[in-house]
Amino acid sequence: MIPDDEALLRRCADGDRQASAMLINQYSPKVLAVAQRMLGNREDAEDVTQEVFIKVFRQAGKWESGKAKFSTWLHRVTVNQCYDRLRKKRETGMDEVPDMADDASGPAGQMQEKQTEVRVKEAIETLPERQRAALLLSHYEGLSNPETAEILDISVEAVESLLSRARRSLRQILAGERAALMGRME
Amino acid sequence: MKLERFETLLDLHGPELSSWPEAEQPSARVLLSESADGRSIQEDALFMEDALNSYSVAMPSASFEASLLDLAPSAPRAAVKESLLSRILNIRVMTSAGMALASMVFGVFIGLSVMEPVILDDEADAFLSAAAGSFDSEFWQEEDAG
Structure with a gap:
């Protein structure tokens, strides 16, 4: 039987390494994925993931049963850590160093997929932070609008509005990519 | 249904009409059958959904997970x-x-x-x-x- 999140947290707080490893195994891919798509590069995403897990382990012993769902809290902490990092980058004027795509070698289909992935990544990075967060939580994490609203601490209507604007922007940006792809196929 | 309304609902509910509110679906189907612009917008939205799915993130490495485990509390x-x-x-x-x-x-x-x-x-x-x-x-x- 897989222990529930609260049981795992209690065991983590007691210094149970196996429970900590299970928690990391279960949640670090989600935290890392949200952070990488929010921040646009792996290095920052790994830093944020470490910061998030420091908070998780600090919170483990203080977790109040039934107060909040752990995964919701974890997503909220992750998004907030990403906001903080983006804000600090803006304040310090540090340019983001985007992850470079692999060399364009290999079959044409793979090259095309890679190009599309790079374009999607660039398009997502053009979105305002809150739209980006709403889209990532909804599309990639598969969360419902009420769950996304709870994480972002806004109303469901506000989430719908953010998602709608994000999808429209992406659709318009990626329409050019689709046209180029159709042109290459002809 | 007008094109602007169709576009708004498309961005709100996604390109699959089956996930739209039932009351909106018949008039959306009529618009798609009559409007090339409507079909083009829907195809752009479908392409966007597929394109979003192509953006993958690699799983955390074993060494990175080990570094996270180092942050975990130890038994007193x-x-x-x-x-x-x-x-x-x-x-x-x-x-x-x-x-x-x-x-x-x-x-x-x-x-x-x-x-x-x-x-x-x-x-x-x-x-x-x-x-x-x-x-x-x-x-x-x-x-x-x-």
Whole structure:
């Protein structure tokens, strides 16, 4: 039987390494994925993931049963850590160093997929932070609008509005990519 | 349905009409059958959904997960000691019958220890008598040399 999140947290707080490893195994891919798509590069995403897990382990012993769902809290902490990092980058004027795509070698289909992935990544990075967060939580994490609203601490209507604007922007940006792809196929 | 309304609903509910509110679906289908612009917008939205799915993120490496585990709390020292002790004695699982048996074995051990000096050993007795009766420094020197 897989222990529930609260049981795992209690065991983590007691210094149970196996429970900590299970928690990391279960949640670090989600935290890392949200952070990488929010921040646009792996290095920052790994830093944020470490910061998030420091908070998780600090919170483990203080977790109040039934107060909040752990995964919701974890997503909220992750998004907030990403906001903080983006804000600090803006304040310090540090340019983001985007992850470079692999060399364009290999079959044409793979090259095309890679190009599309790079374009999607660039398009997502053009979105305002809150739209980006709403889209990532909804599309990639598969969360419902009420769950996304709870994480972002806004109303469901506000989430719908953010998602709608994000999808429209992406659709318009990626329409050019689709046209180029159709042109290459002809 | 007008094109602007169609576009708004498309961005709100996605490109699959089946996930739209039922009341909106018939008029959206009519628009798609009549409007090339409507179809183009829907195709752009479908392409966007597929394109979003192409953006993958690699799983955390084993070394990165290990670095996260380093951040996890360790068991307090006292707890480790207690745990070790309880494992050795297996106190939790010791039944009353087991405890009674352990008491009995301990009692027998103590009894035998007390009884042992009463069992006379002739050689030891002679040695003790000689030592108590007359002190002979040569005797002790021999013992030391031996």
